Amino acid sequence: xxxxxxxxxxxxxxxxxxxxxxxxxxxxxxxxxxxxxxxxxxxxxxxxxxxxxxxxxxxxxxxxxxxxxxxxxxxxxxxxxxxxxxxxxxxxxxxxxxxxxxxxxxxxxxxxxxxxxxxxxxxxxxxxxxxxxxxxxxxxxxxxxxxxxxxxxxxxxxxxxxxxxxxxxxxxxxxxxxxxxxxxxxxxxxxxxxxxxxxxxxxxxxxxxxxxxxxxxxxxxxxxxxxxxxxxxxxxxxxxxxxxxxxxxxxxxxxxxxxxxxxxxxxxxxxxxxxxxxxxxxxxxxxxxxxxxxxxxxxxxxxxxxxxxxxxxxxxxxxxxxxxxxxxxxxxxxxxxxxxxxxxxxxxxxxxxxxxxxxxxxxxxxxxxxxxxxxxxxxxxxxxxxxxxxxxxxxxxxxxxxxxxxxxxxxxxxxxxxxxxxxxxxxxxxxxxxxxxxxxxxxxxxxxxxxxxxxxxxxxxxxxxxxxxxxxxxxxxxxxxxxxxxxxxxxxxxxxxxxxxxxxxxxxxxxxxxxxxxxxxxxxxxxxxxxxxxxxxxxxxxxxxxxxxxxxxxxxxxxxxxxxxxxxxxxxxxxxxxxxxxxxxxxxxxxxxxxxxxxxxxxxxxxxxxxxxxxxxxxxxxxxxxxxxxxxxxxxxxxxxxxxxxxxxxxxxxxxxxxxxxxxxxxxxxxxxxxxxxxxxxxxxxxxxxxxxxxxxxxxxxxxxxxxxxxxxxxxxxxxxxxxxxxxxxxxxxxxxxxxxxxxxxxxxxxx
Ligand SMILES: Cc1cc2nc3c(=O)[nH]c(=O)nc-3n(C[C@H](O)[C@H](O)[C@H](O)COP(=O)(O)OP(=O)(O)OC[C@H]3O[C@@H](n4cnc5c(N)ncnc54)[C@H](O)[C@@H]3O)c2cc1C
Ligand SMILES: Cc1cc2nc3c(=O)[nH]c(=O)nc-3n(C[C@H](O)[C@H](O)[C@H](O)COP(=O)(O)O)c2cc1C
Numbered sequence: 001x002x003x004x005x006x007x008x009x010x011x012x013x014x015x016x017x018x019x020x021x022x023x024x025x026x027x028x029x030x031x032x033x034x035x036x037x038x039x040x041x042x043x044x045x046x047x048x049x050x051x052x053x054x055x056x057x058x059x060x061x062x063x064x065x066x067x068x069x070x071x072x073x074x075x076x077x078x079x080x081x082x083x084x085x086x087x088x089x090x091x092x093x094x095x096x097x098x099x100x101x102x103x104x105x106x107x108x109x110x111x112x113x114x115x116x117x118x119x120x121x122x123x124x125x126x127x128x129x130x131x132x133x134x135x136x137x138x139x140x141x142x143x144x145x146x147x148x149x150x151x152x153x154x155x156x157x158x159x160x161x162x163x164x165x166x167x168x169x170x171x172x173x174x175x176x177x178x179x180x181x182x183x184x185x186x187x188x189x190x191x192x193x194x195x196x197x198x199x200x201x202x203x204x205x206x207x208x209x210x211x212x213x214x215x216x217x218x219x220x221x222x223x224x225x226x227x228x229x230x231x232x233x234x235x236x237x238x239x240x241x242x243x244x245x246x247x248x249x250x251x252x253x254x255x256x257x258x259x260x261x262x263x264x265x266x267x268x269x270x271x272x273x274x275x276x277x278x279x280x281x282x283x284x285x286x287x288x289x290x291x292x293x294x295x296x297x298x299x300x301x302x303x304x305x306x307x308x309x310x311x312x313x314x315x316x317x318x319x320x321x322x323x324x325x326x327x328x329x330x331x332x333x334x335x336x337x338x339x340x341x342x343x344x345x346x347x348x349x350x351x352x353x354x355x356x357x358x359x360x361x362x363x364x365x366x367x368x369x370x371x372x373x374x375x376x377x378x379x380x381x382x383x384x385x386x387x388x389x390x391x392x393x394x395x396x397x398x399x400x401x402x403x404x405x406x407x408x409x410x411x412x413x414x415x416x417x418x419x420x421x422x423x424x425x426x427x428x429x430x431x432x433x434x435x436x437x438x439x440x441x442x443x444x445x446x447x448x449x450x451x452x453x454x455x456x457x458x459x460x461x462x463x464x465x466x467x468x469x470x471x472x473x474x475x476x477x478x479x480x481x482x483x484x485x486x487x488x489x490x491x492x493x494x495x496x497x498x499x500x501x502x503x504x505x506x507x508x509x510x511x512x513x514x515x516x517x518x519x520x521x522x523x524x525x526x527x528x529x530x531x532x533x534x535x536x537x538x539x540x541x542x543x544x545x546x547x548x549x550x551x552x553x554x555x556x557x558x559x560x561x562x563x564x565x566x567x568x569x570x571x572x573x574x575x576x577x578x579x580x581x582x583x584x585x586x587x588x589x590x591x592x593x594x595x596x597x598x599x600x601x602x603x604x605x606x607x608x609x610x611x612x613x614x615x616x617x618x619x620x621x622x623x624x625x626x627x628x629x630x631x632x633x634x635x636x637x638x639x640x641x642x643x644x645x646x647x648x649x650x651x652x653x654x655x656x657x658x659x660x661x662x663x664x665x666x667x668x669x670x671x672x673x674x675x676x677x678x679x680x681x682x683x684x685x686x687x688x689x690x691x692x693x694x695x696x697x698x699x700x701x702x703x704x705x706x707x708x709x710x711x712x713x714x715x716x717x718x719x720x721x722x723x724x725x726x727x728x729x730x731x732x733x734x735x736x737x738x739x740x741x742x743x744x745x746x747x748x749x750x751x752x
């Protein structure tokens with residue numbers, strides 16, 4: 001086979017040596033524009049897992065590579081005068097030039113033709129090759145030449161970074177955060193041989209411009225950085241090597257192959273340097289491509305198999321890299337606000353791949369320190385003294401006004417569609433009662449409507465008739481008598497999403513008969529075929545506001561500990577907030593401030609009658625997941641307004657505003673919204689959505705992404721979710737007297 005690799009970086013060289021090794025008859029040429037010893041960049045990082053693949057693919061280069069490794073296992077985080085250390089992370093660094101030397105030497109030994117100082121512009125010369133490799137890096141000419149086939153998407157990130165070296169031998173993978181008069185600077189530094197380290201400096205464009213670096217050449221950049229980090233470098237120098245300020249491009253391609261041409265490494269995809277995976281991906285691509293060509297005779301089939309094999313893994317890594325790069329882009333938010341232990345947890349768990357439990361396995365001492373700190377903060381916040389030395393974060397207390405929660409788990413409000421004209425019955429008693437006994441600290445009763453016309457379905461609960469008070473009181477009294485749990489009521493009006501069928505008969509589908517008239521912010525139906533609601537006039541607004549206040553008074557009579565106002569999921573109050581459902585031209589429509597006006601008016605009316613000692617939460621949809629809809633900036637602004645109006649905590653949900661939404665569901669899919677609102681609106685948050693493990697709960701809390709974790713479906717699946725999490729963590733959660741015998745029982749794993 002005649003193979004040409006355009007580019008002699010790690011991907012091109014490693015692929016070429018593997019192919020030549022598998023069949024010396026292959027005629028392989030690597031065309032590289034640089035000289036063999038042009039050092040571009042400093043060190044690269046490998047994880048232990050990548051090394052196993054390299055060892056299997058070619059023992060000889062593996063032996064040489066590993067003999068040049070600088071190993072480290074610690075991550076040091078320099079933050080506000082402290083160094084926080086987390087151990088147990090297996091990494092190795094090496095000089096990029098040494099890596100290229102080894103691969104070039106091995107290629108030459110095996111008979112790969114290496115043509116240096118040849119810049120490829122026209123690919124016509126390689127038309128008769130059996131395989132052309134686009135291994136020409138992030139600015140690939142191969143990708144550009146066949147852009148209509150590869151369909152590249154390049155996402156230029158806003159931050160600025162420069163790749164420097166230093167003689168300071170960093171003993172650990174080091175993240176350094178430093179504030180100057182210009183702003184916040186982040187450093188990613190690691191040692192790659194006995195005496196040298198990579199030193200990547202990153203900052204926002206605004207800080208970079210304020211520091212005048214947009215006009216700086218390499219020497220001025222170096223001088224600036226040496227001055228800025230004079231203390232940290234302890235007399236060591238920084239080194240330049242084509243050290244130009246850049247923006248990071250995340251490269252994705254619709255396809256990685258076209259006929260006999262294939263993209264590998266950075267030409268095909270990039271992953272931000274903060275997860276140190278570019279060289280790993282390039283080498284793994286080379287291994288997968290060589291394997292595919294060896295097992296499939298035909299080039300086109302092999303290229304298809306290669307892409308099918310690699311794409312899921314690459315996309316997974318790119319998703320992690322995306323979260324990671326966003327964390328660094330937004331580091332100002334965390335830096336200004338989080339205490340050192342929480343800042344470290346937020347940084348280490350930023351891509352959600354590393355969790356509280358993973359960190360505990362790697363470094364129990366580090367996690368014990370974080371847990372101790374978390375527990376002591378929780379006790380201060382809850383105004384209590386310690387019950388246990390340091391429980392896992394999920395079993396720490398939390399106070400909202402005079403309501404003290406014994407842990408951080410909340411049962412999400414979930415409509416049961418089982419009420420009679422709004423009156424909850426036995427089902428509600430058992431459903432909510434068993435979840436309170438199950439160990440959650442707070443149970444939020446389902447969306448309960450402030451009027452008959454405000455119901456979603458004929459089966460929804462209400463708080464608009466005197467008998468509702470006694471029916472709810474029965475549930476509340478049981479929860480209080482049978483458990484330490486607190487119970488909240490979620491008050492709502494369905495707005496344009498009302499008069500629909502029970503969940504299992506067709507969610508959001510209009511009733512076949514017996515409909516009632518609907519009201520909303522604007523006269524826009526939910527589905528094109530749904531009932532058109534009346535746009536509320538001032539009289540409607542006053543009436544509904546007063547119904548909310550009346551319902552709040554009744555909730556107090558029933559004994560609820562907290563109220564949540566439902567301003568999410570496209571129901572009445574949410575319909576005012578979203579520009580997709582509010583097209584009013586009066587003072588309740590238009591600007592974000594106008595759209596917030598009526599929901600805040602309702603909030604004020606409820607807050608005025610709800611006892612001052614009892615807290616209130618509001619559930620919001622922080623994004624509509626739809627073009628032209630509410631975005632997170634507006635949600636942050638709204639949460640800030642809620643705080644100013646006396647809201648104690650915001651439940652951060654998303655979507656369900658319009659039927660053609662495009663949500664990105666997944667594990668913890670709404671937690672990043674909570675993280676941002678908690679940080680920027682400076683209000684406590686409950687996060688909900690895709691939380692299924694206690695490990696996620698501990699990670700979220702310790703990293704400061706929310707104050708409480710709310711599970712909906714998890715609690716349908718397992719009413720005793722909190723008890724089971726306590727058992728698995730060895731935490732002693734007292735059982736009710738009736739159940740004390742369970743103490744002698746050991747469940748067997750995997751047999752349920
Ligand atoms: C600041 C920074 C820090 C990084 N840190 C790390 C890290 O810690 N760990 C890590 O694993 N990765 C890191 N990377 C990424 C890593 O450098 C790349 O992901 C990796 O080198 C990709 O290998 P490649 O072979 O695909 O491309 P490259 O290494 O870019 O090789 C492409 C080669 O093609 C040549 N070429 C390009 N165009 C032509 C042409 N027209 N004709 C001939 N030759 C051409 C280039 O000269 C180059 O030698 C970092 C990148 C940056 C920018
Ligand atoms: C059956 C069911 C009923 C729901 N009813 C409500 C409700 O009454 N009020 C509300 O705010 N959210 C309601 N939701 C949404 C959940 O409270 C929660 O926000 C969502 O399911 C995401 O959490 P999860 O991934 O833990 O299920 C409901 C969800 C389900 C599954």
